[in-house]
Amino acid sequence: MGHGVFAIVLLSTSVVTVFGQQYIRLPTSYVNQQLVRPEAKSIQVWNASVCASVSKTYHGYVVMVDINLPENLKWNPLLGVVYATVSNGTSITPTTPVFCQNYEADTAKSSCNYLYDEAMGPNIIVTVRAGDSSHIQYSLGVSFVNKTTQLASAKKTILSPEETKKMYEILALPVKSAVAVVNLVPMIRLDTPGVVDTLGVALYTFNVCPSQAIGSTFTIEIVVVGAQPDDAFSTYACKALPCTADNNNVIIADISDSSINVVQVSYNQIAPTGDVFLTIFGFGGKETNQFSLGAVVRSK
Structure with missing residues (x-):
């Protein structure tokens, strides 16, 4: 394995009382290690793997999935956006439980969130589909946030009827079995x-x-x-x-x-x-x- 470096990062805390003393628990977040430059209409599959020893700790937390487009901060669909589906499986079928997605009707946005249940399992699978632009760049983060935390507003874009049609055509593309699952790095x-x-x-x-x-x-x-x-x-x-x-x-x-x-x-x-x-x-x-x-x- 090559040399790797990543920072360990706190987004929301909880308190654990042990031996009468209160310890602030720092939840783990997950990120990709470098900016992604996908081909138009390509598919990437990411996995945030939660430690089995702390999955119960996150029960009832909100999972935030954030996508950053550094060259398209306003999520202008003409510059290219991405569409993410979050589940616990690498293949999205009609029976696959979908926990959240960053698109709805004619709207695409920079994040989605859902309430975590330990029964969902340790793997948070994010399937990202690139739009039809050849200049898309994105980074991805998954974090656990206490459900009492005020969540930041997502950046949203309204798609034209033609752009909406293209989006659903892209979403209909199957995930090929040859697509490698890339593990997100904890921080x-x-x-x-x-x-x-x-x-x-x-x-x-x-x-x-x-x-x-x-x-x-x-x-x-x-x-x-x-x-x-x-x-x-x-x-x-x-x-x-x-x-x-x-x-x-x-x-x-x-x-x-x-x-x-x-x-x-x-x-x-x-x-x-x-x-x-x-x-x-x-x-x-x-x-x-x-x-x-x-x-x-x-x-x-």
Whole structure:
């Protein structure tokens, strides 16, 4: 397997109480690793594979499927758009359950969403059909969002009768068995700054499991960066709870009490669950410390 890099990204959080302490759970998102330039009327099939150990956690969450057209931000149909169908199967038939799609009647839009049920299974299959333009470029993301979160409005375009007819002709094209299923890459990060009191702690947990996209020999580099130079921290990464200093559960720690903390863990240190627990101590010069939290997973 070639070298791969991706960021681990937070879009919505939940709180888990363990041993009387509240850990903020960072849900996993999934993205394609590079911009796609499909041929006109071609079909790509993508899979976001949810870790079995956390599929119950996402029960009742909203799954957001977002498509970005960087050269057609307003989704002008004359410049080319794409049509996505989301299911748990690689072949779309009349009996295949369709969870959401980014088109309806004469409208195409940049996203669709649905309520996740663990009975749907671990695979979120997104079938993307390119329009009849030869200049389409897109990227794709799948994320779990707490159902109480205010969802961003999708970009929409109204198709002319002729464009609508073309769309349904494209949608009628069968998915050939030879079309390869490409695995989306998992990612996690804080999208708003974290806050920890000086001499206090901030607690986080997330999960990364092996997949065809990253293999099973990956490492996770976790980075905490202060918002200001006098924001300072020490960070402990653990394989289990409790996650405290001088505990056998600690895999590695950065106790530099500085504005930048970096720790790295390998999958074999967190196998088989894939759970990572973080305890971030505040050591800044003010009463509170703000920080960004992210990670990079490096597959070998």
